[in-house]
Amino acid sequence: MTSWDRRILVVGAGFAGAVHARALAEAGYEVDVIDQRPHIAGNAFDSVDDNGVRVHRYGPHLFHTNNERVVDWMARFTTLVPYEHKVLAEVTPQLLVPLPVNRRTIAEVFGTPLPDEAAARAFLDTLAEPIDAPANAAEYLYSRIGRRLTDLFFRPYTRKMWAMDLEEMSAAVxxxxxxxxxxxxxxFPNDRFQFLPADGYTAMFERIFDHPRIRVSLSTSFAPAMRRGMAHCFNSMPIDTYYGDRFGPLPYRSIRFHHATEQGETAPAGRAATVNFTDAGPFTRETDWSALPHHRVLPTGRRTLTREEPCDYRDNGFERYYPVKTSDGRYDAIYRQYKALADREEGLTFIGRCGTYQYLDMHQVINQSLMGVASFLAAASDAPSGSSASASSEPSYQTQPG
Structure with missing residues (x-):
């Protein structure tokens, strides 16, 4: 290949950008990575705060999947610590119940003895409404758990999280x-693999980018001129922003994070790492970082709690977290117009959550990225021989007791 053919621009140093960069570098390409933020790791960025606790700056990132190939690839760059996440919902300050809804949740909310699963299922059947084809999130939940549980656990959360009623939201959400x-x-009871990186996501990303063919430039915004001299650009920036909002902006929800310090090295007994709030207040959930394995880094006698307050992305420095999905699909229709523009461009692929206007878990981003690079290499007639975008042939899948 010529030097021009070997150069790739990757916009974004989060999961999508990092996986693309590493896989392409291992395939023989020279990769330039830029990110407008001053740090790598995207929304998975973490660091140790003054309380000696590792905090995920953009909210808890909990790795879970059934895709062993993704686990093997990720394990090349970190030691994976087993962790199975549990959440409690605060019905009242004195009543915390499991979430998602299970037998104990139903029994405690209704004050009804439900000795076994059959009793719980029969009781839930009396609450569920017969709706054959739910048209929105409200109808889907009514058809599964009835109105009281829906209005307790999902309606106030939805109003806070999405600034809309359940009737406006797609059932798919x-x-x-x-x-x-x-x-x-x-x-995540159905996922075989549930882990956290032993020394944090940021350290894992440092290892992913540690390759002689990868160059990372932070605090650097994308400009169209950067594509000159590049064989291809993999771009994780918001696709609507790239095209100057030509068809209108694609809306997102964002999160403001409120940190507090409490005394004690670890969370109180019986308190989950995450507690969801069912009230009408501004916060959706609270995370006690000391309850996550390997997140107590230094002994200080203090721990950090973070509460999340959802808001419109325009009210939070245009920090985009969650694409808004409505029951009528109007924003997906706008996205398809942008995608049609992108599909007509040579040498450009949009990737990641903002590039594809999808809600994607970490394992989905990794898998999509590996598959995307594999497709790119297959289409490149002069790709270096013997290269591979997938996990190594002998994956170093290591775990460490939690």
Whole structure:
């Protein structure tokens, strides 16, 4: 290949950009990575604060998947510590119940003895409404758990999180939330692999970018002229921003984080790492970072708690976290117009959550990125021989007791 053919521009140093950069570098390409933020790791960025606790700056990132290939790839760059996340919902300050809804949740909310799963299922059947084809999130939840549980756990949360009522929201948004009648209280019970990186996400990203063919420039915003001399650009910036909001902006929800210090090295007994709030106040949830494995880094006698306050991304420095999905699909229709423009451009691929206007978990981003690079290499007629965008042939899959 010529020097021009070997150069790739990657916009964004989060998961999508990092996986693309590493896979392309290992395939023989010279990769320039830029990010407008002053740090790598995107929304997974973490650091140790003054309380000696590792805090995820943009909210808790909990790795979970059934995709062993993704786990093997990630494990090349970190030691994975097993961690199964659990969440409690604060019905009142004195009553904390498991979330997602399970047998114990139903029994405690209704004050009804439900001795086993069959009893819980039968009771839930009396609450559920017969709706064959739910048109929105409210109808989907009514058809599964009835109105009282919906209005307690989901309606106030939705108003805070999405600034809309359940009737305005696509059913697909809540279909990913498990609703159970047994005693399973893990938040991701169906995922075989649930881990956290032993020394944090930032350290893991440092290892991903540690390659002689990768150059990272931070505090650097994208400009179209940067594409000159590049064989391809993989771009994770918001696709609507790239095209100057030609068809209108794509809305996102954002989060303001409120940190507080409390005394004690660890969380009180019986308190989960994350507590969701069911009231009408501004906060959706609180995370006690000391409850996560390997997040107590230095002994200080203090711990950090973070409360999350959702808001419009325009009210939070245009920090985009969650694409807004409505029941009528109007914003997805706008996205498709932008995608049609991108599909007509040579040498440009949009990646990641903001580039594709999707809500993506970490494992999905890694998998999509590996597949995307593999497709790119397959299409490149003069790609270096013997290269591979997938995980190494002998993955160093290591775990460490939590």
């Amino acid at each position: 809540v279909q990913r939330i498990p609703l159970r009648t047994d005693d399973e209280d893990r938040y």
